Amino acid sequence: MSRLWIVGLGPGDRRLRTAEAEAVLAQATDLVGYGPYVARVEAPAHVVRHISDNREELARAAHALTLAAAGRRVAVVSSGDAGVFAMASAVFEAMEAGDPAWRALDVQVVPGVSAVLAAAARVGAPLGGDFCVISLSDNLKPWPVILRRLRAAAEAGFVLALYNPVSAARPWQLGEALALLRDLLPGSVPVLFATAVSRPEERIRLATLAEADPADADMRTILLVGSALTRTIERPDGAPWLYTRRSVPPG
Amino acid sequence: MSRLWIVGLGPGDRRLRTAEAEAVLAQATDLVGYGPYVARVEAPAHVVRHISDNREELARAAHALTLAAAGRRVAVVSSGDAGVFAMASAVFEAMEAGDPAWRALDVQVVPGVSAVLAAAARVGAPLGGDFCVISLSDNLKPWPVILRRLRAAAEAGFVLALYNPVSAARPWQLGEALALLRDLLPGSVPVLFATAVSRPEERIRLATLAEADPADADMRTILLVGSALTRTIERPDGAPWLYTRRSVPPG
Numbered sequence: 001m002s003r004l005w006i007v008g009l010g011p012g013d014r015r016l017r018t019a020e021a022e023a024v025l026a027q028a029t030d031l032v033g034y035g036p037y038v039a040r041v042e043a044p045a046h047v048v049r050h051i052s053d054n055r056e057e058l059a060r061a062a063h064a065l066t067l068a069a070a071g072r073r074v075a076v077v078s079s080g081d082a083g084v085f086a087m088a089s090a091v092f093e094a095m096e097a098g099d100p101a102w103r104a105l106d107v108q109v110v111p112g113v114s115a116v117l118a119a120a121a122r123v124g125a126p127l128g129g130d131f132c133v134i135s136l137s138d139n140l141k142p143w144p145v146i147l148r149r150l151r152a153a154a155e156a157g158f159v160l161a162l163y164n165p166v167s168a169a170r171p172w173q174l175g176e177a178l179a180l181l182r183d184l185l186p187g188s189v190p191v192l193f194a195t196a197v198s199r200p201e202e203r204i205r206l207a208t209l210a211e212a213d214p215a216d217a218d219m220r221t222i223l224l225v226g227s228a229l230t231r232t233i234e235r236p237d238g239a240p241w242l243y244t245r246r247s248v249p250p251g
Numbered sequence: 252m253s254r255l256w257i258v259g260l261g262p263g264d265r266r267l268r269t270a271e272a273e274a275v276l277a278q279a280t281d282l283v284g285y286g287p288y289v290a291r292v293e294a295p296a297h298v299v300r301h302i303s304d305n306r307e308e309l310a311r312a313a314h315a316l317t318l319a320a321a322g323r324r325v326a327v328v329s330s331g332d333a334g335v336f337a338m339a340s341a342v343f344e345a346m347e348a349g350d351p352a353w354r355a356l357d358v359q360v361v362p363g364v365s366a367v368l369a370a371a372a373r374v375g376a377p378l379g380g381d382f383c384v385i386s387l388s389d390n391l392k393p394w395p396v397i398l399r400r401l402r403a404a405a406e407a408g409f410v411l412a413l414y415n416p417v418s419a420a421r422p423w424q425l426g427e428a429l430a431l432l433r434d435l436l437p438g439s440v441p442v443l444f445a446t447a448v449s450r451p452e453e454r455i456r457l458a459t460l461a462e463a464d465p466a467d468a469d470m471r472t473i474l475l476v477g478s479a480l481t482r483t484i485e486r487p488d489g490a491p492w493l494y495t496r497r498s499v500p501p502g
Contacts, residue, residue, distance in 0.1 A: 089379025235355070243344065
C-alpha cells in the first residue's frame with residue numbers, strides 16, 4: 001500500500017530522533033530530500049534515494065507525491081521538525097496545486113525535535129517565556145515583512161529564534177536585523193549562535209546583542225535573541241547557563 | 252556520580268519520545284515532576300517518584316536540585332519539550348536563587364517533541380511560516396501583556412500557537428483572546444483545537460476564527476490560529492489538511 005511520510009529527523013544526532021521516525025523510515029521504499037538529510041538515514045541498499053538541491057522544495061514535493069501515487073512508500077525527510085521551515089508546507093502546497101488524486105493519498109507528518117528546541121536545550125532554557133520563530137530568508141518573503149515582524153516581536157517582549165540567518169546569496173540580512181534589534185532592546189540582551197547542534201561540527205557562541213557578530217553565523221546556525229527577562233548564570237566550569245524568567249512584571 | 256536531567260517526554264505517545272530521553276530515564280534514580288507526567292515513565296521499583304502539583308514548579312525545581320546535590324541521579328520530567336512552558340526555566344530560576352554549589356552540578360536539558368509541533372503535524376503544516384508561541388496563562392504574566400503580544404503577533408502576520416488556553420481558575424481568557432483576534436484577522440482564518448495530541452483521549456477540532464468556540468478547549472489543548480496565508484485542502488476521506496503557504500506577498 002502506498003504511503004507518504006513527511007519526517008522530521010531531529011537536529012542531527014540520531015539519539016534525538018523519535019522512535020516513530022525510526023519506524024516509518026524502516027518501512028520506506030524511497031527517501032526524498034536534500035542530499036545531506038537523506039544521507040543521515042541508514043537504509044538497506046534496495047531503498048531508492050532521491051536527492052535534490054536546497055532550493056527545489058516544490059519540485060521535490062511534487063516528485064514525492066508522484067512516487068506515492070505510483071504505489072511507492074515514500075519518506076520525505078527534513079532536518080529538525082518537518083513543519084518548521086522544512087518540507088511539510090511544500091508537500092501540501094504541491095498537493096493543493098497538483099493532481100486531485102493526490103488528496104486521497106495516505107499522508108502522515110511525523111514530528112521531530114526542531115533545531116530551535118535543541119539549540120535552546122544546549123544552553124539552558126532561553127525559551128522560558130513566549131517566543132517567536134522567524135526565518136530571515138527573503139527567498140519567499142519580502143525583506144520589509146521580515147523587518148516588520150522582528151520589530152513587532154521584539155517590542156512585544158518575545159524571545160526571538162531566527163532561522164536561515166545568512167547564506168552565500170544573502171550575506172547582509174543578519175547584520176541589518178541585528179542593527180534593528182539594537183535600536184529596540186538593551187545591548188545586554190544575550191544572543192546565542194547555535195550552529196549544527198548535536199552534530200560533530202557543533203559550535204555554540206554566546207554574545208550580547210551589543211557585541212553579536214554576524215560572522216559567527218552560517219546557514220546551519222539558529223540565533224536566539226533573548227528578551228529583557230533573559231538571564232545568564234555563571235558556572236565554575238563551562239559556559240554560562242541561559243534562561244528566560246517565567247514571571248513577567250507589569251508594564 | 253550525581254546528575255540532573257531535565258527531560259522532555261514528548262506529547263504523550265512513547266513513540267514520539269527520543270532515544271536520548273529513553274537513555275537518560277533509564278539511568279535515573281529519582282523522577283521528579285507533575286504526577287501525570289511522572290506516571291508516563293516506566294521504571295524499576297527502586298526508582299523514587301517525587302510527584303507534585305501543577306502549580307509548584309519552583310519548589311519542585313529546588314527539590315530536584317537538592318536531590319542531585321545529595322548525589323542522586325535525578326530526571327525532572329515535562330510533557331512535550333522541557334523548555335517550552337515547562338520545567339527547564341523553573342530549574343534554572345531555582346539554581347540562580349539557591350545554593351551556589353548547585354551551579355557546579357552536572358545538568359543537561361534533553362529536548363523533546365513539543366506539543367505545538369505534534370499538534371501541527373496532526374493536521375498538515377500550519378506552522379509553514381513564521382510563528383509565535385504564547386501562553387495565555389496569567390499566573391505569572393499580566394493579562395494586558397498577553398493581549399499586547401497577541402495583537403503584535405497577529406498584526407505582523409505570524410501564525411499563533413496558544414498554550415494554556417483555559418483552566419478551572421481561568422475560564423474567560425480564551426474568549427477574550429479570540430475576540431481580540433477577530434478584530435485583527437479575517438473570520439475565515441482556520442483555528443485548530445488540538446487536545447491531548449497522541450494520547451488515547453486525543454481530540455482534534457478545526458474551526459474558523461469567526462466560529463471558534465472556547466468550549467472546545469481545556470487545559471490540555473493547544474490552539475493554532477492561522478494567518479491570512481493558512482489554507483485548507485479538502486480530502487475525499489478524512490478531515491481537511493491545513494497548511495500555511497511559504498510565500499508571503501509584498502505589502
